[in-house]
Amino acid sequence: MSGLTPTETPTRPEGAVATAIAGWRPLRLVERNVLVYRRTWYVLAAGLFEPILYLLSIGLGVGALVGPVAVGGGREVPYEVFVAPGMLAVSAMNGVVFDTTFNFFVKYKYSKTFDAVLATPLEVADVAVGESAWALVRSGAYATAFLLTMVALGLVQSWWAVLAVPAAVLIGFAFAGTGIAATTWMRSFVDFDYVMLVVVPLFLFSATFFPLGRYPQALGWAVRVTPLYQGVALERALVLGDVGWGLLLHAGYLAAMGTAGVWVATRRLAILLRR
Amino acid sequence: MASSPEALVEARSLTKRFGRHVAVDGVDFRIERGEAFGFLGPNGAGKSSTMRMIGCVSPVTSGELRVLGMDPAGDGPRIRARLGVVPQEDTLDTELTVSDNLTIYGRYFGLSRTVIRERADELLEFAKLTERRHDRVDPLSGGMKRRLTIARALINRPEALLLDEPTTGLDPQARHLLWERLYRLKQEGVTLVLTTHYMEEAEQLCDRLVIMDRGRIAGEGTPRDLVARHATREVVELRFRSASDLRAALPRLAGVAERVEPLADRVLAYTGDGDATAAAIADNGVHPAAILVRRGTLEDVFLVLTGRTLED
Known part of the structure; x- marks a missing residue:
């Protein structure tokens, strides 16, 4: 043993994250959430209603008043067909944002859930990866149910749509990692207003409800770099069967965002919880 | 560091700083397997x-720290796998x-569900919580929560159980039940x-303890040793009606005991024979509002070693 152990800097997150995943240990956090929601499944189910209600009211309701929408390649689709994949992307985002911000904050700050976890062999990277992984399970489940609803309503036009579920998981991943990372900077519940400040504009202005061509040009470019737009574009292309290599760019953006989020979250949690 | 295999924990010049605040200031101690070891000190x-x-x-x-023969800096998960932790704040x-x-x-420790099920039944029995097993945690009493936390800490059959202020905030009855379980x-x-920070708890449970004050270790030994070394067999406690009465009596208390220690509200006289000292005090014409002869305790040891009481 060396004479002096200097103040330990948190383990390098990329190494810690890799070790965590290799050991399957983050799954224990997923198990915990399964135990919790086994008794409160209706809370999970409720999360699905919101996007479906939007789909019914805006897609079918407003859609009846609005003409068909041009989706490129000279093709036009009914408004509800246009808006449904956007709602699918939104449901993937919303499903994880609440879980990784508000719920995570309660567990981290008030219930001290993670303090208990970290007294066991588990490490901070297991917490960051495990909580993100749970968010993926959740967004995957929502996306599946939502896609089935779309099929039932006749809003799906291509077999590529089966990839809409993995795409939704990718959207979930992007927002889960980022959500946890952002939450580590929150001091009180008041700070959650900032979450709404980000989520609501994304929800409204990610080419969710109207195509990119409707935005003023400068704003259109701004939308192109926002995260939910990547998800909306990806889902819409898959559901309409309008598939090209360009989609990998959207997927890569979301994957990078999620990875960066988990990386930052691991680093921050190491500083905050291993004091 | 040549640590002999039987030491469970060994610390040398162990230091913890938070920014400029020094929480632990270069302490040395050694905890053996199978013993009940205490850190006694104020908040x-x-x-x-x-x-x-x-x-x-x-x-x-x-500084240096070895737990179960390993280095916490590199072997954290492996060490934690063999410890049970009861934190000061409930983290249920x-x-x-x-x-x-x-x-x-149990799953956090990677135990199989079958193993957990067997142990959980046993531990619920131990914690006297079998009837409450399907209840949520929130409505449980403070004592029940503590017992559940202890049961939880035992799920991995730890080689050592770390308890941080295990009975703080519990009523006397709940505290005694907990002591009985720990015993x-x-x-x-x-x-x-x-x-x-309860000297009674330290005396009841600890085979050996260190007295901590302001990040340092002020004394070490068995409870009996510490009392014998730093206090006396008996102590006469004198309470006065007012601080001026107390001050007035002090000159006449000189020499009645091995040592006389004036506190804010009372005077302690350290002696081998409490009754004789009490008699000598009366002979000197000192008549306090109340007089009590008791045995010397760790509380006295703390006072002697640090000049302060445990409640300070």
């Missing part, structure tokens, strides 16, 4: 910081039931490491 003495370093949840700032999972708390904790664990050979 803010550095007890919890020391415990958190032993539990490998808080990195060492400087309030979203889960009593028995699910044990289940998921049982001790009888079964579980190593107990605990912090406390």
Whole structure:
């Protein structure tokens, strides 16, 4: 043993994250959430209603008043067909944002859930990866149910749509990692207003409800770099069967965002919880 | 460091700093397997910081620490796998039931569900919570929560149980039940490491202890040793009606005991024979409002070693 152990800097997150995943240990956090929601499944189910209600009211309701929408390649689709994949992307985002911000904050700050976890062999990277992984399970489940609803309503036009579920998981991943990372900077519940400040504009202005061509040009470019737009574009292309290599760019953006989020979250949690 | 294999924990010049605040200031101690070892001291003495370093949840700032023969800096997960931790603040999972708390904790340790189920039944019995197993954690009393936390900490059959202020905030009845449970664990050979600011708890449970004050260790030994070395067999406590009465009596108390210690509200006279000293005090014409002869305790040891009382 060396004479002096200097103040330990948190383990390098990329190494810690890799070790965590290799050991399957983050799954224990997923198990915990399964135990919790086994008794409160209706809370999970409720999360699905919101996007479906939007789909019914805006897609079918407003859609009846609005003409068909041009989706490129000279093709036009009914408004509800246009808006449904956007709602699918939104449901993937919303499903994880609440879980990784508000719920995570309660567990981290008030219930001290993670303090208990970290007294066991588990490490901070297991917490960051495990909580993100749970968010993926959740967004995957929502996306599946939502896609089935779309099929039932006749809003799906291509077999590529089966990839809409993995795409939704990718959207979930992007927002889960980022959500946890952002939450580590929150001091009180008041700070959650900032979450709404980000989520609501994304929800409204990610080419969710109207195509990119409707935005003023400068704003259109701004939308192109926002995260939910990547998800909306990806889902819409898959559901309409309008598939090209360009989609990998959207997927890569979301994957990078999620990875960066988990990386930052691991680093921050190491500083905050291993004091 | 040549640590002999039987030491459970060994610390040399162990230090913990938070920014400029020094919480633990270069302490040395050694905890053997099978013993009940205590850190006795007031709030803010550095007890919890020391415990958190032993539990490998808080990195060492400087100095040497070996737990189970390993280095917490590199072997944290492996060490924690063999420890049980009862933190000062309840960290039970309030979203889960009593028995699910044990289940998921076992899973954090990587135990199989079959093993957990067997142990959980046993532990619920031990914690006297079998009837409450399907209840949520929130409505449980403070004593029940503590017992569940202890049961949870035992799910991995730890080689040592770390208890940080295990009975703080409990009523006397709940405290006595907890002491009885901890005593049982001790009888079964579980190593107990605990912090406390109750001298009664330290005397009841600890085979050996260190007295901590302001991040340093002020004394070390068995409770009986410490009392014999630093206090006296008996102590006469004198209470006065007012501070001026107390001051007026002091000159006439000189020489009645081995040592006379004036506090804010009372005077302590350290002596081998309390009754004789009490008689001598009366002979000197001192008539306090109340006089009490008691045996010397760790409280007195703390006072002698630090010049302060445990409540300070």
